[in-house]
Amino acid sequence: MLVKDRITAEAENLTASERKLAAAVLSDYPYAGLVSIQDLAAHAEVSAPSISRFVNKIGLAGYQEFQRALIAELKEGQRSPAEIHTGNRHVEGGYLGDFIARASAQMAVSSAAITEAQFGRICALLMDPKREIHILGGRVSDSIAFHLSFHLRQMRKGVYHLPANIETWPEYILRMKQDDVLFAVDFRRYQPSLLRLCEAAQAQKARVVLMTDKWLSPIARHAAEVLPVPIESGTLWDTYTPALAVIEAIATKIAEDNFDQTRARIKAWDAVRLTDEDRST
The missing domain is CATH 1.10.10.10 (Winged helix-like DNA-binding domain superfamily/Winged helix DNA-binding domain)
Structure with a gap:
């Protein structure tokens, strides 16, 4: 424990x-x-x-x-896949069914680790039109961060997914205002550059929301809200399935609670979106 x-x-x-x-x-x-x-x-x-x-x-x-x-x-919190792997994992039935069962069990745990009150607070922060939203994840977990930023950009303006190149980060840090939100995703083998980014965002008086694992990224020291999600799969790879489920729950709640605004934004988005035919000309 x-x-x-x-x-x-x-x-x-x-x-x-x-x-x-x-x-x-x-x-x-x-x-x-x-x-x-x-x-x-x-x-x-x-x-x-x-x-x-x-x-x-x-x-x-x-x-x-x-x-x-x-x-x-x-x-x-710093263990690598090579250190996590035990090599003697017992598989119940087929490999695919066993893996999905393990991921499903971890998804059930994630709903107990995050209270409905905290979930509601974070959704409110991300949809507040007075706040700009900046989003970034780690070397692998940025795929989770991108999933959130893609959906939020279709619901509201003022959402920025920071690029991987840290040389561009000062532009975004200087853009941050008091009470803007930096949503960071950082799982074990935590990324030092993300920690420095969150420290800089906090200095700008932005609110840091962190999605991490149960061992807690060092970013937790600077976070106004911490979303701990289970990642252990019993294999050499940690699972991001529970994290993705939480991200999709956040995006869906925001969209449904603000459906008129979301619908108008998606229609405007689709009206100017380039199609494959547009890009080929």
Whole structure:
């Protein structure tokens, strides 16, 4: 169990000082727990013995074990496909059916990891006409980001998918205004350039919305909203199926909640869209 899940599971049993400590740890997770016990005590304004009792309450033997668990989570977030592959996976029935069953199970988990309230807040942010929307993913996960940006561009103006070339990013960073949105998709083997982009966006007072995995991209430290989706498939490749399902749910809700505007935008889009015949002339 992840440390943050241990904390959540014990939330109702925590004392007032322990709740303060939990808030301090989760506000900068997992990095807040990687400092000395004295530094964490000073930051959370609790005593070192209170931290020891808190760590025991969430099922860990002591502060060293607490830190070892956090470090293990950080390492898990950096594992490559070569490290994930075990080579002895048991397949139930045919390979295709087994794979789809695993992906379907992870999709079911994703609906529990994201509350309806958070889902609604993010949809509202992305459809707010006062905000410009900037979207980008990592080396592989940008395919998920592109899926969102393509649909949003057909619903509203002011949506920008940042190109992969980081030399062009300053133009987009300088364009960002206070409360504009940067939607970032970053799964394990997190991309340092994306982290720097989100830091720059936050400095511009843009709101960062992050889609990531359960180990949490470092971008989470700068995000106003974090969408954690399961990615483990039990194979050497992580699965993006749950992430795509969440993206499609976001796009569909926005379109249906603003159908008149969406319909007008799509009609205008289609009226000026180049066809294959147009491009060949």
